[in-house]
Amino acid sequence: RKEVEQDPGPFNVPEGATVAFNCTYSNSASQSFFWYRQDCRKEPKLLMSVYSSGNEDGRFTAQLNRASQYISLLIRDSKLSDSATYLCVVTGGTSYGKLTFGQGTILTVHP
Amino acid sequence: DGGITQSPKYLFRKEGQNVTLSCEQNLNHDAMYWYRQDPGQGLRLIYYSQIVNDFQKGDIAEGYSVSREKKESFPLTVTSAQKNPTAFYLCASSIYGTPVDFGEGSWLTVV
Numbered sequence: 001r002k003e004v005e006q007d008p009g010p011f012n013v014p015e016g017a018t019v020a021f022n023c024t025y026s027n028s029a030s031q032s033f034f035w036y037r038q039d040c041r042k043e044p045k046l047l048m049s050v051y052s053s054g055n056e057d058g059r060f061t062a063q064l065n066r067a068s069q070y071i072s073l074l075i076r077d078s079k080l081s082d083s084a085t086y087l088c089v090v091t092g093g094t095s096y097g098k099l100t101f102g103q104g105t106i107l108t109v110h111p
Numbered sequence: 112d113g114g115i116t117q118s119p120k121y122l123f124r125k126e127g128q129n130v131t132l133s134c135e136q137n138l139n140h141d142a143m144y145w146y147r148q149d150p151g152q153g154l155r156l157i158y159y160s161q162i163v164n165d166f167q168k169g170d171i172a173e174g175y176s177v178s179r180e181k182k183e184s185f186p187l188t189v190t191s192a193q194k195n196p197t198a199f200y201l202c203a204s205s206i207y208g209t210p211v212d213f214g215e216g217s218w219l220t221v222v
Contacts, residue, residue, distance in 0.1 A: 034210055043201055043213035044154070087153065089211075098169075099144070099203075099211055103153035 001026055006088050006102035013109055017078045021105050023071040023088030033064055035073045036087040038104065044087055047073075078109045113138045117202050117214035123222050124189070124196065132187045132217045134202030141206060143185035147171060148199040148216075157200075160185055189219060197221050 006023045013019050025033075033050035048055065050062040050071055061074040071088055088102035115136045124130045136143065142161050146154040156169030160179040174193025179185055185204075189196045197220050205211040 041199075043216050045213070046210045049210065098156065098159060099205075100156075101146075101154040 002103075003027060003100045004088055004090050004102040006086075006105050008103075008105070010106035010108060013078055013107070015078055015080060015109055015111055017109075018074065018076045019078060019107065020075075021073045021086055021088075021107075023073075023102050025069050025071070025088075025090045025100075027090070027100075028066075028069060030069075030090045032091045033062075033071050034089040034091075035060075035062060035071075036089055036101075038085045038087055040084075047086070075107075078107075080109050080111065083107055083109045115202055115204055115212055115214035117200075117217050119217060120215065121218045121220075123220050125222060127191045129188055129190050130219065132189070132200055132202070132219070134185045134187065134214060135183055136185075136202075136204045136212075136214075137183060138204055138212060139182070140204035140212070141182070142204060143179070144203040144205075144211070145169075145175070145177065145185070145187045146201045146203065148201060154201060157187065 004025050035047040036044040037047045038044040048057050048062050050064045052064050054063045059076045063072045085104040085106050087104045089099050091099045118133045144159040145157040148154050155171050157175050158177040160166035163182050166177050166179050176188045200217045202214040203211040
């Protein structure tokens with residue numbers, strides 16, 4: 001089993017749609033969780049951290065369920081500019097600061 | 112401005128050659144990482160370093176070598192032992208528990 005697994009995608013949605021991505025992780029000792037966004041042929045950039053209580057940043061909402069070892073990202077009112085690959089990232093546990101990335105989910109928002 | 116600088120951005124390697132990718136950061140981060148990304152794939156960890164003069168193998172270290180003589184620098188050498196080196200290479204740095212910052216990446220192609 002992979003350490004971090006994401007929905008395979010790709011997701012193709014119209015503008016204005018709500019879309020959700022899921023991610024599961026296998027190491028119960030994992031401590032920090034993030035969502036990164038990666039545009040084509042560019043480096044990943046931090047989208048948001050994920051907290052146990054859930055957190056929201058504008059149209060984006062992240063949730064963490066430690067009991068189920070599950071992370072989600074919800075995007076409301078999708079924009080064309082949201083088209084990108086979304087990477088689930090998990091860190092901590094037994095290796096200091098080591099980040100483990102999911103394979104990414106491709107999102108395409110069309111007019 | 113603070114950040115991570117990778118060079119070169121594009122590099123061509125002949126079979127049997129060693130090449131070195133540079134990574135410099137002025138963020139005063141303790142931890143530095145090298146990741147490899149293949150088309151349509153997530154990021155895979157090659158090597159990481161928590162402090163100067165110390166580094167650990169990641170998931171795909173075979174055919175690669177690194178050094179950490181200075182806090183700011185973490186160069187990656189792709190040796191001739193790496194049989195399939197064509198990929199996008201990303202350097203990153205972080206303070207433990209905080210999100211990772213990435214350089215813009217280096218594209219390596221074997222010709």
